Amino acid sequence: MIAPVQVLNEADRYKLDGSDDALFYAEPRFVQHLDAGFRARLTSLYRERIPPCAVVLDLMSSWVSHLPDEVTYQEVIGHGLNAEELKANKRLDRHWVQNLNVDQQLPLANECVDVALVVAGWQYLQQPEAIATELLRVIRPRGEVIVAFSNRMFFQKAPQIWTDGGDSDHLAYVGQVLMAQGWNQPQLLEEDTTSAGAFGWLGGKGDPFMAVIASKPINS
Numbered sequence: 001m002i003a004p005v006q007v008l009n010e011a012d013r014y015k016l017d018g019s020d021d022a023l024f025y026a027e028p029r030f031v032q033h034l035d036a037g038f039r040a041r042l043t044s045l046y047r048e049r050i051p052p053c054a055v056v057l058d059l060m061s062s063w064v065s066h067l068p069d070e071v072t073y074q075e076v077i078g079h080g081l082n083a084e085e086l087k088a089n090k091r092l093d094r095h096w097v098q099n100l101n102v103d104q105q106l107p108l109a110n111e112c113v114d115v116a117l118v119v120a121g122w123q124y125l126q127q128p129e130a131i132a133t134e135l136l137r138v139i140r141p142r143g144e145v146i147v148a149f150s151n152r153m154f155f156q157k158a159p160q161i162w163t164d165g166g167d168s169d170h171l172a173y174v175g176q177v178l179m180a181q182g183w184n185q186p187q188l189l190e191e192d193t194t195s196a197g198a199f200g201w202l203g204g205k206g207d208p209f210m211a212v213i214a215s216k217p218i219n220s
C-alpha cells in the first residue's frame, strides 16, 4: 500500500472503548441507524450522482445500502463488520467482512469501482488516511467517494477527532483527509431534513444531513 499522508496524531485516534471492534459488531443490528428524513435525502443524492452502469462499493455497510430501489447498478459490492447483516442486504451482489481499524488494505483490484459510499461509518475510522488512500487506488479516474453522516454516533467507538468536533468540523476533517491523499477538493453538503409523518408536516426536522463528495483526479 502507498504510504498515506498522516493528518491525525495519536490523541486524535484514541477512542474510549479500545476493545476489538469485531466484538462490538458481533451481534447483528437489524435497525435503521438514521431516520427516514435522512435516508430519503441520501437516496435522492444517490439517484442524482450514481449512474446505473456503475460499480458501487458500499464500505462500512449493514443490512441496508439506501440505494434507490428502481435503479439496477452493474454491481454493488458490500463491506462491513457483521456477516449476518451483509447477507441480509438485498442490494449487495457480493460482500466481505474486514476490520478496517486492524487492516486497511482493501481486497479489491486497482480502479475497479466507480463510486464508493461510506454512510455513518467514517466516524469510527482510526486510520482514515490509509482508507482514503486505498479508496483512491480502487476507484476509477473521475470516480467519486460519497461520505455521508449525521450527528449520531456510538460515542465510545468514535475516535477523539470525531467526538471533539461538531458537524462543520466533521465535514472539514473528512475533506482534509481525502485531499491530503490526492482527492480533488470535495463538495460539502450540510442540510436540514424533514421529519417523517405529522411532526414533519408541522415543520419538525429529521436527522441533519452531511455529505462529503470528492472525485478522483484523472492523473493520480
Ligand SMILES: C[S@@+](CC[C@H](N)C(=O)[O-])C[C@H]1O[C@@H](n2cnc3c(N)ncnc32)[C@H](O)[C@@H]1O
Pocket: 021, 025, 032, 033, 059, 060, 061, 062, 063, 064, 079, 080, 081, 082, 098, 099, 100, 101, 102, 118, 119, 120, 121, 124
Ligand atoms: C452505524 S453503522 C452504519 C451502517 C450502514 N452504513 C448504514 O447506513 O446503516 C456503522 C457501520 O460501520 C462499520 N464499522 C464500524 N467500525 C468498523 C471497523 N472497525 N471496521 C470495519 N467496519 C466498521 C460497520 O459495518 C457498521 O455497521
